Structure formats: C-alpha cells, structure tokens
Amino acid sequence: NFPLMRALADHTRMPPNVRVDRLMVFNARLQNTPSIQKDLENWQMRLAPNLISFGGRILDQEEIHFGQSVKVRAGTDADWTRNMRSNPMFDMGSLKSWVVIFLKKSRNDVHTFVGVLQKSGATLKFFIPPPVYEEIIDDRVGSYVSALEKVIATRNPQMIMIVVPNNRSDRYSAIKKKCCVDRAVPTQVVVQKNLTSKGVMSIATKIAIQINCKIGGTPWSIPVPMAGLMICGYDVCHDTTTKGRSFGAMVASINSVFSRYFSAVTPHTNGEELSNDLSMNIVKAVVRYSECNNNTKPKTIIIYRDGVGEGQIPFVHKHEVTLIKEKLKDLYQGEMPHFAFIIVTKRLNTRLFLQGKNPPPGTVADDCITSPDRYDFFLISQSVRQGTVSPTNYNVIEDSTRLAPDKMQRLSYKMTHLYYNWSGTVRVPAQCQYAHKLAFLVGQSLHKTPNSGLDDLLFYL
Template sequence: MASGGDGPSRGRGRGATMLAALERMKEKERLDREQLGVRGDEPKPEPPKGLGRSVMLKTLHSRLGMRKDASTSATPAVVSEPTPAVVSEPTPAVVSQPTPAVVSRPTPAVVSKPTPAPTRSAETDVTEKMAKLEVSDSASQVSDSAVKEPVQYKGSSGKPIRLSANYIRLEVAKGRGVFEYEVKFSPEIDAKNQRMRLVNQIMREMESAKLFDGGHLLYLPTKITDTQKTFKGILQGDDLEVEITIIFKKQKRLGDRECIHLYNILFKRVMHALLFIQMGRNYFDTGHRNLIPQHKLEVYPGFAVSVDELEDGLMLCLDTQHRVLRTQNAYELLKELHSSNARTFKETALKNMLGSCVFTRYNNKTYRIDDVLWDVTPKDTFPTRDGRQISFLEYYKAQHNIIIQDPDQPMLLHRKSVVVPGSLEKEDRMLCLVPEISYLTGLTDTMRSDYKVMKDVAEYTRVTPQQRISSLKTYLDNVRKCEKAQMILAEWGLRISEGNLDLPGRQLETEQIIFGDSVTKSAGPGADWNRDLANNKVTYAVDIHSWVVFHTAQDTKYAHDFGSLMCRLAGSLGIKIANPRIDKLPNDNTATYANYVKTRIQKTDQVAVFICPSIRSDRYNLIKNLCCSALPIASQVINSRTLSKPDKVRSIVLKIALQINCKLGGTLWTLKFPFKGWMICGIDVYHGGPSQSVCGFVASLNESISRWHSRAFHQTKELGDFYKRALTAALERYKAECFSFPSKIIIIRDGVGDGQLDHVKRYEVEQFESVLQAFQLTTTLCFVVVQKRISTRMFAIRSGKVENPPPGTILDHTVTRRYLYDFFLVPQNVRQGTVNPTHYIVLHDKCNLNPDHVQRLCYKLCHLYYNWPGTIRVPAPCQYAHKLAAMVGQSVKAEPSLELADKLWYL
C-alpha cells in the first residue's frame, strides 16, 4: 500500500493515508455545501469527545460511507486503498461500540441477529492493529472486556438537583496485574482452615501478598510460574507433609468483571483489619454496641461493603447497617417458655425457635435454627477427625475454655450444605449448638408490635443522611490511619479516594391527581394527597345495596356504630351505601365463623364485614379462604380495637369505605397518561416455604390505568412457569374491555436478584414473546426489573446540608451498572431516617422507549396504589401483585375464584 501524503507526512505509513483521506473528505464536504448554497462559516454542532485513534477511524469510516458515490475524486493515495470493502462492510471496531452521544437508547436488547462478519481489507487490518495498540497501552489490560465501553441509559427531563451517593471511587495503579492460580493438595485436605494454613506457609516463604478463598482459587499480584510449581508444607498438629501444587491459569485485569470476587475478599480482609466482625453478609463493630437494657436488646453498628465495576469505573459501596441482638440466650428463652406453660412447652418452643437466628460469641458466627433436639444433651459425644469420641462439654472446655452450666439442656440443630471436595454435589451436614451460649438475634413479632420497643430501637437504627455521610467519612479516616488496611490495598495497587461521590441528578415534575368529576389536584412537594382524597369524590364509585356485618356479643355497639357511620361518610365520597344487615355470632369459635359464612351470606350480598374481638391468624385465614375461594365475595376483617378510639374512628371508617369500594371494582383516583393502547403488568412472588411459592400477576384493563385484572398461581420456584396462562388471560380480558389488543405491553417484575437476570431474560421474557406470537400480534414488549433490596443511598445537597432527596429524584449515570440499562428512582417522601431508592433495570425493550419515557412511567405508577394516598416505593402493579401473592400464599392457600379476578379483593 502507498505511504501517501507529502512533506512531513511522508514516512508515517498507513496513518498518513487515513489522515489524507480524512482531509480530502472534509474538502469534498465543503465543496458540496457551497454547491448547495450553505455557507461554510456556519457553526457546526459540537462533535463528541475524542476517544483517541478510535474516533479518527470511526469518523473516517462514516465519511467514506456517506461519500461512497463520490469516491472518484479521491487522490491516488486514497484510491490505492480498497475503499469499497470498507464502505460496504464497516469494521467491528466501528460497529460494535456505538458512541453514547449518537445512540441514546438501548438497541442491543432488541437486536437478536448477530452482525455479519465484515469483508477483510487492508483498512480492516489497520483498524484491528490500531485497536490492538490501544489495548496494549496498559500492561494490565489483557482481556476482551478491557476495551468494552459502558452502556448509557440517560434521560434529560426534569429540573437539575445536586446529589451525593454512598459510593467511593477505587483508583487502580497502572501496570498492576492479577494472576489466577489453581491450588491442589496431595493428599487431599478437606478442612478449609487447614488449607489456608498450608497456603500461608508457602506464601510467607515467598513474601508475597495473596488472596485465597480456602478452596482451590489463589490470586497473586505477581507471576511466579508459567505452568505450575510444587511446594511442600507441614500440617500442624499431625506433622503430615503435604504437597501444594500451584497451577497458573490466567492473568486478569484489575478492572475485569471477573475480579469482583477478588475485591470483596480483599475488603473482607480490610474490615477484619479494622476489627469488624462479619455477621451474615455484613460487618459489625462489636466493641461499640448500644445497649437497650429495658428490652434486653443490644444494637451493633456496622457496614454493608460491596465492590463493583460501574458505569464510571470501579466503585466501593459503603452503607451503614445495624444488627439487633438480644442479651437473652436461647437457654433463658426455653426456661421462660417452660415456666409459663409446661404442658405446651415443646410446641411453643419449636414455634419460637425454628427459623430464628442465633449468634455465638465464641466464634462470632450466626446460625439458623432448623430443629430442637430434645433427646440430645451436651453430655452426648460426637466423633472427631482422628476417630476419637468427645462430649460437647469436653469440646467447649478444650477449644473455647467455656464451661457448660446445665449438662441436661437440649441441643439446637443447624443444617448446612457444603460442597464435597472433588465433586459438584453438595451434602447436608448437621451442627449442634448449645442454647446456653447461643444468643438470640432479631426482634420477635411481639416486639415488633410493641410501639415502645420499636421507638427505642429506632433511636439507634434510624440514621439520617447526615449521620450516614459522617459514618462514611469516619470509615475512610480509619482506613487511612490503619497501616495494615493500607498495606492490604497497596499490595494490589488499590487506593481509596478521598470522599464519596457528588453527582448531578434530576427531579421529575410533580404529578396531578385526578378525582371524581374531573377534579384535579397537585400531589404537592411531599407527594401526599390524603386531605384531597377525603374532600373529593372517587373516580368510579360502586354503590352497595346489600351487605352484612358479623360480630360477637361484646362488639354489638361497635357493629351498629360502624354501619351507620359508613352510610353517613360514604356520601362525601360519591358512594351510596344502604344500611347493613347486622348478624351476631353466639361465640368466637372458628367453627362458628365458618358456619355463618356458609349459611348466613346471601347471593345478593356484595360484601361481608367481620368485626373480631382479637387478632387470630387461623380465624382470619379461614374467613379469607371461604370468601375468596369457596364463596366468592368481597370481605373485610376488622379488629374491634381499631373502632374503640372515638377520636380516630371517623378517619378509620372512611379508609375502610374506600378500601371496600376498591374490593368491589371501584377506583379512587387516577393520573393523566399521554398514551393509549398500553397494558401495564406487575409480577411478584411470595415464598411461604419449600414448594409453597405463589406468583401474583396483575394487568391493567383501561386507558386510565385504574382497573386491574389479577391472577395468582402456585409454583415451586422463584422463576415461574405460568406466565403464558397469565398473559393469555390478561390479553383476552383487555380485548373484552377495550375492544382491541394492546399495542404495547410493559411488564414490571419485582423480586429478581442480580444472579437471576440472565435466566429471567432467557426464560420468562421468552414465555411472554411466545404468547404474542401465538396470538399473531404486532404488540411489542418491554420488560423492566425492580430491585428494592439494594445498598445504594442517595442524598440531596441543599445549602451545604445533606438531606433526603425529594420525590421524583432520578439518578441514571456514573453509579449505574456498567453493562445494563438501569436507573435509580426516589418516588416517596421520607421525613425520618434515610430514604431507600428503587433500582430499575430495563432488561428487554422492543417498544423503543427512550429513558425519559420509562422513568416517567415508573414514577407515575408509584402514585396508583389505592391503599395509600401518596407515592409508594415500587410501581402500583408490583405492589398489587405482592399483596395478591401474599394473600393467596398466607391465607387463601388455593386459587382464587375467577369472579374476583377484575377486583382488588386482596387489599
């Protein structure tokens, strides 16, 4: 190929050829503009930021593509290049990574066919070589992901707002590497602690830093062999010589996605260096616990620590956490239960202990209790590794210097599944715990229902944004002052930046709430319209002509007052309610309720109200099972205690009237949606135990997104198999109501973790697409995942103060996922503590929605949950699906009647 160019350009090789071609393309463009009458001095749009030589290649190829018909005017230096091949098939370096400024919305989720292989040419060779030069600029960039650009899913609507997030940038030293090795032991060593001791022996000899997971993966910052290397170590206690073989696998870049596991191990060591104790997934400072002696509780402060490579690089997420422990141990609880009722002691103990979590202070570990072994005591023996038999009394005395006081107490059982060395199968292992040294964690249901307990606990656990920022800064100061922590990071070329990130965000416009008679009210700065709801009519009222109120003799007054107050208050809501039929039950037995439901409810009754003297789950479950499955009728269960407060009874009855209106198919308010023909769906799954999961599926039925079709299916796992049935039924109901199928379907899925995203995309989305194909519809689908259990926290900075962001705050850059189309939304107003943003991931989109459309839609849907006159944390269809699945899984425990499918009977 000709070298091309004159003067100083001569001798620059192929780069000169491309520069000359670029200059001549610019000249050709200028001549064309003059021929068209366009002035050459007119301002041009600002080009995107340069990315080096890749931008030059990208610009060259785009201009060649636009000018392929005018190629005859090129100079010989350009003609000598086989440009037609370049024009007809762009090189992968140009196509595979679109510039964010050009492509503003996600197309990869829509495109399913692979890009055809480009035709080989000299220009292609140049592009590939230039790309290789870019990669080789850093010695640590050795994988394909090193040149993979992050995706962007950024909107522009709303007003700007200054934000801060609980992310700290991790800076990686240039040229540092991570080398992965496989470790093998001969003979095979099962105990994790022994494997770690052996690896520590050989690493001390080499004076090398290392990260070892205790299994077979070893990470080193330096390369010690190209193939494999064998060392010898001594197993302490047994004087057994063991051969440790280290096999080189591959070199990784510190920014690789595969290194996330390494980073979390690294920061686990940092947390231990700072004297934090791991409990579950988080780390706590047991030396600074807060005591609540009046409730026998103590609160440990701590952090949730996670590292990930986000859109703007490697980040450390640091979130303040608290762990509530009881100063009461399991033995004291068992004694307390026995003294209260010895006859039902074992049954009550199992109810209180099973599924609870205990903390053992001698090793700072937590265990889930799976059973109570009444016939096993600390006097019993178990086999050791060397074949001896030792009692639990002797073991704890020898290993932890703990003397068990009561040798006749029962033992607690913890089951865990462990991977068997040399096999992919897991086996269950049993671990016996002594109640006397096992401390209870968490709060009981009785504690949670006690206002005083929760108020005292909240003094330590309800942390303000300013307190979170202060804790984060204290953590950073401690890391800088701790030489051991600094050494751990420095060995791997890492450095923590000075502080957390300050980011620009956006606040979406305040929504307008539409009530009956088209009355429109602003949601206000706090996104709360409780007062407006009480003073306006509902958008769609269902009159009640026949209904019945059941009560016991002690609640007769409450029943009559409730019926008359319902009739008086309903008029202000635009609902007509006739006087109820009052039916007194002879007693409070569960069988009596069942008999009255079956015999006293008439076919003309629209709703059955039960005023119960106490809260009993068995009675509540029975009523819901009969009313929702066997005898389909809307039902309302009320605790008489809530009707006993004269100063609050009016607002309570008003809320019950609104709830009953929804259960009969009415609607309370709506919003203005700038589209037609869309169907919005929500999905959530309730887990009641093994093989007891229930999937709730909710779909909108009208243009105002105010009426819903609900279906619930029992399933055996999180990722359900019943979506085809659910979507088919929803499409048929939508057509019956709107006389046509929807043009777009937006499905919002709650309850999906990061590890399930790929499976959901392949498995669940495929089910929905197959239904649309079976109906032969041109309807397009958008699938959005909602995540609530995240560690991300957002703070608004106003006048130098750190506070909670206002409702409608959006953050969609910098700390979003590197290769996902996602954003964070704060939909609700929080006055106490710190608000939890909601994470949205657009997993699949064939509706061609831009980020602003998805973000605004999700925020609007947070206004439509009829159990609360304000915004909620997740979109309303997801919350409806959650309520539906929980109701069916906990109480109904059968498939609800289809007669209730178009009503919000589960509110």
C-alpha cells in the same frame, strides 16, 4: 415491646445527615488503618475521601384526578390524603347489599362505626346503604365460617364486613378461604379496637375507599398519554405450609385509566414452572384486556417484575422473557406488540443524599452510579418521615417500546401513584405492589388459587 423497638429505631433509622457523618467517620478509620491501606495497595485500589457527587433530576409533580373533574397536584411530599378526604372518588362502585358479621357484645360499637362509615362515604360521594347485621355468640373460627356460609347462601351480598376481636391468623385465614376460594365475595376484616380508636374517622375513610375498590370502584386516577398500554406487575411469595412451593401473582391493567385490574395466581416449585405460568398468565391478561376494550388487544405491554435476585437476571431473560415473547407472537399471529420487561429491586445498599437531606419524591439517578452495560436507573418515588430514603432500581432487560429513557422513568413514576391502599406514592409501581399483596395473601392465608369470580376485583387490598 414498643419502648425497645423505639430505642432500636434510633440506631437503625438514621436521618440522612447522621448517616453521612457515620459513613465519613468509617471512611476515616479505613484511611488511617495501615493494615487496610496495605491490603488496598496490594489490590491497586484507593478509597475516595468523600462521597461521590453527580447530577440527578427531579420529575414534575403528578396531577391526581378525582371525581367530578377535580384535579389536584400530588404535593412536594407526594401525599394527597387531605384532598382525598374532601373530594369525590374518581369512579364509584355501586354497593347495593352488604352484611356485617360481629360478636354480640360489640353490637353498640359496630352500629356506631357503621354510622361513621356512612358519613365518611358521603364526603367521598360514595353512597353506603344500611347493612344487614349478623350477630354471632362466640369468636370460634367455626362460628365465623358458619355465619359466612349462612349470609352468602341466604343474602348473596356484594360485600361482607367481619369484625374480629383480635389479629388471630387462623381465624383470618379461615374467613379469607371461605370468601376467596370456596365462594367469590369480597370481604373487609376489621379489628374491634379500631371501631372505637381516636382516629376513627380516618380509619372509616380508609375502609370506605377499600370497600369501593373491592366492588370495582376507583378512588383516583393519573393521566397517562399513551393509548393501548397494558402494564403488568409480577411478584412471588413463599407458601408457609408447603416447603419449596411458592405462589406467583400477576396483576395487569385492563383499561386506559389504570383503574381496573385482572389478576392471576399460580403455584410453582421451580423456575421452569414459574416461567410457563407467567407467560400463560400474560396471555390470559391480554385476552381479558381485549374483552374489555371492544376486542382490541394492547399495542404496548410493559411488565414490572419483582422478586428477582442479582444472579437470576440471565435466567429471567433467557427463559421468562423468551417464553412470553413466543406466546405473544402466537396470540398476535406473528406481529409482536411493543414490549418491555423491567426488573424492579427494592433491597439495595445504595443511598442518595441531596445536600445532606433526603431527596424529594420523583428524584431520578441514571448516570455515574448506574451500570455502563445496562439500561437501568434509580428512582425515589416515596417520601419518608423517619430515617434515610431508599431508592428503587429499575433494570430494563428487554425493550421494543421506542419510549425514550426519560419517558420510561416518567411512566414508572406515574405508576407509583396508583396504589389505592395509600393516598400517596409507594416504592414500586402499583401493579407490583398489588401483585405482592395478592401473592402474600395466597401464600400466607389461602394456600390455594382464588376463585375466578374475583379475577377482575382488587379483593386482596
């Protein structure tokens, strides 16, 4: 019900100036209610008449690197969509064979859309050859699965695009299970109405970028002046079919430009299993990094951990961090690499304002509102067009990297630029967002660990 949602959004997505006014009105009510004042006096507390003011910092805009040595600034709102459409991608995957599966009745729309897709790929300097077309007569789940089995067995394609008439979750799950668990073929599912929508060129560009990512390419990159650095993201998603079971996904960078990633997913039913799985997956990632970098292990490992509540922090430090350090010590034969473990929290009640407006992307607050007994900071990395922006909290619970706090903040901000599903910054480091995307896919659709043949590809985008 879109009209109802729009009416609700007027009240829930308040712009910053309205939110400040509401807070001040609420504060005045509290100040002028005798019973509340009496309670506060009993606790020897006093409410300040105004919002707290303090000094923050705004980090410089990042430089986005495209192909053919093209470099552009991220812009004041950290969105480089326009530059993305007119510049070649940083690294092209080689797409040699792909298949499109579609319903017979949508043949004309599919052929037209493939033409648009090839055209948008050409502007990105990404060559998309003509696909093999596979028609099916009805939209039953079995028809799609049979068609997938047939094309994989006879054609062995690099990529399969499946056009579906609507967003039915059982069909989507069956497609993903067949191609991500039983076989190892990246897939792109497209809803039929998008083939003929007004913004078809924009949709085609996004799909071309996704296809490039899923076969091992890279749309853009960010310069990071640190050699031998591996960054990992970890997130958890509950299994929708088995109560009490969750899937933990870890995604780790395995090259110097943070464009290739190794992923691992493991199910667990309690915190102890999670800790063991995470430490084992970090070891696997270090081994994979070493294989991709002339048998050189990373010198510095930074882990961004999402999905941790306030009360779980001592448990995470005592179990997860300790186990990871033990496993790394064994792997590095006694010599520990530089190591940091950072807890990322998105669900916050804290709001920051800059002269009654939303602060720009790159705003850092590490004084006054942070905890005196922690190494933590707030970072606004995303730009919002509606409502009030929410900062993200980074709590560094372990750090032997010797990076100064401003360098750690800058590195965290850089990582928010590398999520390839959106040509702008996201709220958390890209590795965390990838881990969330992977955990969500497995928890919602696959319910099993994906095929190991896909471990080095961003098949879950």
